[in-house]
Amino acid sequence: MLAFAIRYLGAHAGVMVTASHNPPQDNGYKVYLGDGSQIVPPVDAEIAAHIAAVPSVASVPRVEDGWETLGDEIEQAYVDAAASVVRPDAPRAVSVVHTSLHGVGSATVEKAFAAAGFPAPHEVSSQQAPDPDFPSVAFPNPEEPGAIDAALALAGSVRPDVVLANDPDADRCAAAVDDHGTWRMLRGDELGALLGQHVIDRLAAGGGAAGRADATAGVDGVGAGGLGGDGAVFANSIVSSRLLAAMARDAGIAHAETLTGFKWIARVPGLTYGYEEAIGYCVDPQHVQDKDGISAALLLTEMTAILRGQGRTLLDVLDDLARRHGVYATDAFSVRVDDLAIIGQIMARLRANPPSTVAGHQVSRADDLTVGSPDLPPTEGLRYYLDDDSRVIVRPSGTEPKLKVYLEVIEPAAGGAAAGGGAGGGAGAAGAGDDGLPEARRRAAERLAALVDAFRALTAP
Numbered sequence: 001m002l003a004f005a006i007r008y009l010g011a012h013a014g015v016m017v018t019a020s021h022n023p024p025q026d027n028g029y030k031v032y033l034g035d036g037s038q039i040v041p042p043v044d045a046e047i048a049a050h051i052a053a054v055p056s057v058a059s060v061p062r063v064e065d066g067w068e069t070l071g072d073e074i075e076q077a078y079v080d081a082a083a084s085v086v087r088p089d090a091p092r093a094v095s096v097v098h099t100s101l102h103g104v105g106s107a108t109v110e111k112a113f114a115a116a117g118f119p120a121p122h123e124v125s126s127q128q129a130p131d132p133d134f135p136s137v138a139f140p141n142p143e144e145p146g147a148i149d150a151a152l153a154l155a156g157s158v159r160p161d162v163v164l165a166n167d168p169d170a171d172r173c174a175a176a177v178d179d180h181g182t183w184r185m186l187r188g189d190e191l192g193a194l195l196g197q198h199v200i201d202r203l204a205a206g207g208g209a210a211g212r213a214d215a216t217a218g219v220d221g222v223g224a225g226g227l228g229g230d231g232a233v234f235a236n237s238i239v240s241s242r243l244l245a246a247m248a249r250d251a252g253i254a255h256a257e258t259l260t261g262f263k264w265i266a267r268v269p270g271l272t273y274g275y276e277e278a279i280g281y282c283v284d285p286q287h288v289q290d291k292d293g294i295s296a297a298l299l300l301t302e303m304t305a306i307l308r309g310q311g312r313t314l315l316d317v318l319d320d321l322a323r324r325h326g327v328y329a330t331d332a333f334s335v336r337v338d339d340l341a342i343i344g345q346i347m348a349r350l351r352a353n354p355p356s357t358v359a360g361h362q363v364s365r366a367d368d369l370t371v372g373s374p375d376l377p378p379t380e381g382l383r384y385y386l387d388d389d390s391r392v393i394v395r396p397s398g399t400e401p402k403l404k405v406y407l408e409v410i411e412p413a414a415g416g417a418a419a420g421g422g423a424g425g426g427a428g429a430a431g432a433g434d435d436g437l438p439e440a441r442r443r444a445a446e447r448l449a450a451l452v453d454a455f456r457a458l459t460a461p
């Protein structure tokens with residue numbers, strides 16, 4: 001809502017105090033400038049220098065008045081904008097369980113669902129009211145094991161079409177679906193591909209996506225889209241799956257890769273849809289130049305409702321995507337350290353002794369991301385491509401004392417596209433279970449596990 005309000009009011013800056021998806025003691029603040037995006041260098045360092053120059057907080061003179069507390073009209077304007085991502089003609093019959101994990105999302109989600117014409121979501125009542133101590137979850141990130149257990153328990157009795165969870169400041173959105181009787185959390189990359197497919201379907205049907213940024217400059221190396229000249233642009237961070245790029249290429253949509261974080265993704269000129277694997281989605285860049293867990297929840301609910309009307313589910317769409325583009329299997333792990341210097345030592349070791357063969361495959365290309373390129377500003381990190389088209393990125397976390405490793409393998413699915421491109425086309429009329437997809441997924445999981453093992457050894461402290 002803050003990212004929206006900055007643009008709506010024409011403000012010069014916005015500040016939010018939040019622990020976001022972190023434990024309550026990790027309260028920090030987010031800073032936005034007048035374009036409604038989070039700050040990027042050099043502004044971050046300039047602000048830090050000003051903070052460092054202050055001897056103590058108590059010494060900063062404060063005024064007694066001169067501010068204005070905004071009324072509910074801002075929330076209403078935001079709710080109206082968010083609800084507008086849902087097409088007027090989309091079906092509304094859908095059942096949703098939702099939790100805001102003790103954060104601020106529930107009331108706004110409830111209003112946005114009502115404004116969009118959806119039935120009220122079934123809220124996890126014990127996590128519905130904002131509570132800055134996040135009492136029932138150790139780590140209020142929907143991705144963390146156990147974080148959405150209360151929502152899944154409620155889903156057991158409600159049997160909804162989808163379970164949705166926002167982090168406490170509601171800019172992230174996670175989803176769980178019924179997978180043969182068990183609720184399964186979708187990976188951030190899976191949800192990213194699903195929302196991307198939904199936007200592609202809407203573009204193909206005409207009438208445009210939910211929204212797009214007002215910048216219209218082109219992106220280097222990619223032409224305007226082939227969908228009625230719409231000129232749609234998709235984007236994701238470099239550590240997210242390459243599936244969205246394959247989908248965009250197939251649909252004639254421009255695609256850009258950015259550094260991690262929505263401060264970069266939201267700045268892609270002409271952005272139509274952007275995501276990052278850490279369950280961040282921007283489906284309405286025209287109104288919010290940041291990830292937004294509420295508009296993402298609405299768009300996924302619309303997609304679920306359409307599929308329900310067809311007797312299908314989100315998992316069916318993931319199967320379609322795997323048949324068409326191959327199985328894109330992603331994983332990630334963190335190496336936590338007590339001493340930040342250890343991270344530097346691991347990175348130095350990888351640079352001094354670059355791996356030539358990993359998990360039985362040759363490293364066909366290695367990029368030192370500190371060099372930077374015309375498309376990508378320099379950032380600390382190493383990227384490897386193997387001869388089987390697997391990709392691994394090693395980078396220090398920007399916010400915590402840990403090294404993060406992101407891995408992806410691409411496994412061709414029978415009847416579908418080969419890894420690394422090639423002819424498109426679906427699997428034809430083969431029924432579920434007999435088209436080689438389970439076998440392709442099994443092979444992908446095996447290759448991914450081997451890659452994880454190899455990189456755990458390469459990045460061990």
Ligand SMILES: [Mg+2]
Binds near residue numbers: 020021167169170172
């Ligand atoms: Mg957050």
